[in-house]
Amino acid sequence: MMESPNLDRLAYLDCAASTPVRPIVLDAMMPYLTEQFGNPSGAHRLARSSRQAIDDAREVCASLLGFDPHGIVFTSGGTESDNLAIHGACGLSGVAACPATEHHAVLYPVQAHRGRIINVTPEGDVDLEHLEAVLDDEVAVLSVMLVNNESGRMIDLEPIAEVRDRLAPRALLHTDAVQAVNWMDIATTASRADLVSLSGHKFGAPKGVGVLAVRPHVNLTAQMQGGGQEAERRSGTHNTAGIVALGTALQCLHESREDQIRRLGLLSERLGERLVGAIPGCHETISKTHRAAGLLQLLIEDVESEALLVLLERSDVMASAAASCASGAMEPSHVLAAMGVDRVAAAGSLRLSIGWCTEDWEIDHAIQVVPKCVEQLRGSP
Amino acid sequence: MTRVLVAMSGGVDSAVTAALLQQEGHEVTGVTLKLWGGPQDKGCCSVSDVEDARRVAQQLNIDHFVFNYGDAFDKHVVQPYVDAHALGLTPNPCIECNRHIKFDVLLDRARRLDFDALATGHHARIIETEAGLRIARGVDQTKDQSYVLYMIAEDDLSTLKFPVGEMTKTKVREIASQLNLRSASKPDSQDVCFITASEGRARFLSERLDLHPAEIIDKEGTNLGAVEAVELVTIGQRKGLDLGGNSSRTYAVDVDVPSRRVVVGSARDLLSRTVPLTDHVWAGVPHVGPIEAQISAHSSQAPAHLNSDGSMRWLETHRKVAPGQAVVFYQNDTVVGGATAC
Numbered sequence: 001m002m003e004s005p006n007l008d009r010l011a012y013l014d015c016a017a018s019t020p021v022r023p024i025v026l027d028a029m030m031p032y033l034t035e036q037f038g039n040p041s042g043a044h045r046l047a048r049s050s051r052q053a054i055d056d057a058r059e060v061c062a063s064l065l066g067f068d069p070h071g072i073v074f075t076s077g078g079t080e081s082d083n084l085a086i087h088g089a090c091g092l093s094g095v096a097a098c099p100a101t102e103h104h105a106v107l108y109p110v111q112a113h114r115g116r117i118i119n120v121t122p123e124g125d126v127d128l129e130h131l132e133a134v135l136d137d138e139v140a141v142l143s144v145m146l147v148n149n150e151s152g153r154m155i156d157l158e159p160i161a162e163v164r165d166r167l168a169p170r171a172l173l174h175t176d177a178v179q180a181v182n183w184m185d186i187a188t189t190a191s192r193a194d195l196v197s198l199s200g201h202k203f204g205a206p207k208g209v210g211v212l213a214v215r216p217h218v219n220l221t222a223q224m225q226g227g228g229q230e231a232e233r234r235s236g237t238h239n240t241a242g243i244v245a246l247g248t249a250l251q252c253l254h255e256s257r258e259d260q261i262r263r264l265g266l267l268s269e270r271l272g273e274r275l276v277g278a279i280p281g282c283h284e285t286i287s288k289t290h291r292a293a294g295l296l297q298l299l300i301e302d303v304e305s306e307a308l309l310v311l312l313e314r315s316d317v318m319a320s321a322a323a324s325c326a327s328g329a330m331e332p333s334h335v336l337a338a339m340g341v342d343r344v345a346a347a348g349s350l351r352l353s354i355g356w357c358t359e360d361w362e363i364d365h366a367i368q369v370v371p372k373c374v375e376q377l378r379g380s381p
Numbered sequence: 382m383t384r385v386l387v388a389m390s391g392g393v394d395s396a397v398t399a400a401l402l403q404q405e406g407h408e409v410t411g412v413t414l415k416l417w418g419g420p421q422d423k424g425c426c427s428v429s430d431v432e433d434a435r436r437v438a439q440q441l442n443i444d445h446f447v448f449n450y451g452d453a454f455d456k457h458v459v460q461p462y463v464d465a466h467a468l469g470l471t472p473n474p475c476i477e478c479n480r481h482i483k484f485d486v487l488l489d490r491a492r493r494l495d496f497d498a499l500a501t502g503h504h505a506r507i508i509e510t511e512a513g514l515r516i517a518r519g520v521d522q523t524k525d526q527s528y529v530l531y532m533i534a535e536d537d538l539s540t541l542k543f544p545v546g547e548m549t550k551t552k553v554r555e556i557a558s559q560l561n562l563r564s565a566s567k568p569d570s571q572d573v574c575f576i577t578a579s580e581g582r583a584r585f586l587s588e589r590l591d592l593h594p595a596e597i598i599d600k601e602g603t604n605l606g607a608v609e610a611v612e613l614v615t616i617g618q619r620k621g622l623d624l625g626g627n628s629s630r631t632y633a634v635d636v637d638v639p640s641r642r643v644v645v646g647s648a649r650d651l652l653s654r655t656v657p658l659t660d661h662v663w664a665g666v667p668h669v670g671p672i673e674a675q676i677s678a679h680s681s682q683a684p685a686h687l688n689s690d691g692s693m694r695w696l697e698t699h700r701k702v703a704p705g706q707a708v709v710f711y712q713n714d715t716v717v718g719g720a721t722a723c
Contacts, residue, residue, distance in 0.1 A: 311494060329415035329451075
């Protein structure tokens with residue numbers, strides 16, 4: 001089998017894909033993988049201690065996200081949360097709507113409900129005029145992500161909620177906050193949302209756990225039926241350790257977010273400026289005022305990111321381009337296409353995303369390595 | 382030790398290619414090409430094939446990447462395949478994929494990524510002759526794929542490796558079994574990877590092309606029946622021609638798409654001596670004189686003479702070559718060039 005990577009010398013710039021579990025989170029979850037293994041739906045002491053750990057995490061999530069504890073539904077991750085929000089809000093007959101730049105975990109469920117796809121501006125913001133044209137009484141759920149996972153574009157939900165209130169007051173507003181949680185206070189920025197999705201592994205919890213936060217007035221049709229866990233909204237034995245981890249990680253994030261945004265924002269800004277300065281024909285997809293602090297996407301002319309990533313990896317820089325498909329191949333980015341970037345230009349996209357684990361030297365290393373790799377690819381073979 | 386990129390389709394030949402090169406001491410990296418986004422059977426580049434290739438790479442402990450050449454494949458292989466049918470030609474998409482994808486954009490990328498060589502699982506050999514490097518038939522004559530490689534430029538051969546061309550398919554499977562590779566007993570791939578068996582060529586083309594009915598006539602011009610789609614008729618074809626109970630020993634001997642006519646005749650009418658050719662590719666200098674010619678991936682070779690005007694004359698009468706088909710020229714087992722029948 002492959003050797004484990006030596007993290008000390010890898011510049012890991014792919015935090016939007018996943019982050020390592022924080023040590024404090026691992027410590028918190030460990031007892032629930034070992035001695036505290038009781039099924040939280042049971043009646044005995046071991047079950048009750050698991051249940052209490054889950055309810056503690058539920059309160060943390062509720063308070064930090066600005067929701068009622070009864071509205072916290074633990075899921076298996078961001079994709080399940082998004083699917084539960086869209087399918088659950090639409091039921092059998094509702095119509096769903098979302099911008100063309102949503103993650104496929106939103107886009108595909110929306111399309112399954114006679115989806116109305118909203119245009120975005122060349123800067124990746126929601127085209128409010130088109131939103132007005134699309135919304136009417138038939139729409140049961142409108143889903144708009146707070147921070148785009150590919151471009152890092154931040155979207156203000158307030159004007160969107162205002163259009164919703166005016167033209168489709170019965171439509172629920174869902175937001176995929178999977179990336180956003182690292183870069184903004186969700187209780188504030190998603191205060192107008194009826195449903196909010198989170199994924200644990202994007203902020204220091206393990207893969208396989210997520211949250212859908214739900215306002216009290218929302219009726220959701222369950223997508224998983226069985227033991228009736230999560231107030232009949234998501235059956236299935238609780239992932240106790242994962243849920244404890246998610247609560248702990250969210251608490252850590254909350255306490256460190258402002259410092260993190262300041263520190264990582266400077267690093268990301270320096271990375272962007274230096275690379276744009278060093279590589280001819282390279283620019284940031286989204287200007288720094290509109291992008292999340294640690295999520296930098298570059299468009300590099302005359303380079304195919306598929307090949308660039310191979311060279312970067314050889315120089316110990318782990319990055320990504322656009323979304324990957326099930327085969328592992330890079331797909332042409334639907335996000336960049338929706339923003340009007342042509343396919344050839346979009347093939348040169350590079351996403352450098354940082355997070356709680358990022359150290360300064362990793363940025364310096366990337367600043368050294370990326371221009372060299374681009375030059376090598378552009379040169380004659 | 383050299384750094385070798387191995388194109389791994391998910392099948393057994395390319396898996397063993399990677400294993401052999403690794404055993405020889407090369408630094409091997411695997412790559413699977415995602416070429417076609419549409420529906421597939423078990424053709425190349427489906428998700429399960431990528432998984433098989435990845436698993437083999439894991440078993441060999443080598444790096445594995447997936448490159449998406451979907452746009453290039455569409456432009457250089459699928460669309461020309463459709464366009465050729467619109468003109469009544471009989472194209473070979475595997476040859477175009479080799480010409481434009483594997484031995485062009487992939488080879489270029491391999492060089493840019495500092496690989497010293499690109500290897501594939503083709504059953505063919507690269508041999509040294511006095512005139513330089515040449516492609517020769519693989520050791521397993523029943524699996525030989527030199528026919529679909531004739532277009533590779535001589536200058537590129539020094540960068541290429543076809544290690545399984547040196548052995549029989551049985552040996553390839555034996556090696557795969559010994560190494561317990563996932564693809565050891567995987568069946569050989571089909572002919573056209575982007576057309577599913579359930580969909581079929583006719584339906585694939587009908588979704589991308591206006592198909593036209595045509596009359597079937599004999600050499601004298603007598604109407605004998607009709608076909609639903611003249612674009613789907615190939616010279617030499619017997620099945621699917623509705624002749625209203627006429628002789629079953631009747632073949633399409635000429636297909637005229639613009640005037641919507643298929644001329645049928647006897648097996649004798651199908652015979653010809655001279656094959657007009659275009660788009661010649663030569664291994665080294667252009668060749669005139671006696672050669673052996675092969676006109677499809679699985680047919681055997683026959684003696685012919687290459688004329689100075691670029692055409693070819695069979696030594697004995699031969700079934701007519703459908704325009705669009707590749708004709709590959711051999712001397713002994715060595716490829717000396719190839720061209721397209723017109």
